[in-house]
Amino acid sequence: MTPSIMFVSIFFVVISMLVSYMLKSKIKKYSQTQLRSGLSGQEVAVRMLKENGIYDVQVTMSQGFLSDHYNPVTKTIALSPDIFEGRNVAAAAVAAHECGHAVQHATAYPWLTLRSKLVPAVQVSSTLVQWVLLAGILLINTFPSLLLGGIILFGVTTLFSLITLPVEFDASNRALAWLERTNITTAEEQPQAKDALKWAAMTYVVAAIASLVTLIQYILIYMSRRD
Numbered sequence: 001m002t003p004s005i006m007f008v009s010i011f012f013v014v015i016s017m018l019v020s021y022m023l024k025s026k027i028k029k030y031s032q033t034q035l036r037s038g039l040s041g042q043e044v045a046v047r048m049l050k051e052n053g054i055y056d057v058q059v060t061m062s063q064g065f066l067s068d069h070y071n072p073v074t075k076t077i078a079l080s081p082d083i084f085e086g087r088n089v090a091a092a093a094v095a096a097h098e099c100g101h102a103v104q105h106a107t108a109y110p111w112l113t114l115r116s117k118l119v120p121a122v123q124v125s126s127t128l129v130q131w132v133l134l135a136g137i138l139l140i141n142t143f144p145s146l147l148l149g150g151i152i153l154f155g156v157t158t159l160f161s162l163i164t165l166p167v168e169f170d171a172s173n174r175a176l177a178w179l180e181r182t183n184i185t186t187a188e189e190q191p192q193a194k195d196a197l198k199w200a201a202m203t204y205v206v207a208a209i210a211s212l213v214t215l216i217q218y219i220l221i222y223m224s225r226r227d
Helices: 003-030 039-049 081-085 089-107 110-138 146-182 192-225
Strands: 058-061 069-071 075-080
Touching: 003 081, 003 089, 003 192, 039 058, 039 075, 039 081, 039 089, 058 069, 058 081, 069 089, 075 081, 075 089, 089 110, 089 192, 110 146, 110 192, 146 192
Parallel strands: 058 075
Antiparallel strands: 069 075
């Protein structure tokens, strides 16, 4: 790893830690605001699925803080204990967001479909990319094609990160619109739900920018060594 790439990596690690801290802080803060509707995260999820005509998705409890996710393969929404059982703004926002992914899946949202198709390639590239890039840097003068291969592999993961952005923002927009339309969140609670999901989305924004900047650096190294 070159000094410039190392510096960028450290910079974005720090930024990621700050964003992660803000997200956890916001979730903790809005967990103190009890929903006037009195629904738990699990109840919010079940209701949103039902009202969108989705009956083949299960809502289960996962383990760990902020481990919430939607699995399109098993058609399962896994909510962390605090979200599953919580009857607060944070729980409602996160649960509705994950349901937003289920709605995307049910309606064949193009960006989610594209991201799903990239999963096998990303699994392969993420396993090999670090070793190929390392070898490519070390052997740049004798075997430059190896670095090019690493760049292509890294490009796949970067593309995945970029495609994830519209998927996450759209899921949040669907969640917020539904929460407001159904009056599950009041006029006072809605801005809090929006703020919580904004910081959740920021984690993906930082990851995408970091991946893109690093990719550009590797490309510049490859181009400069060719001259």
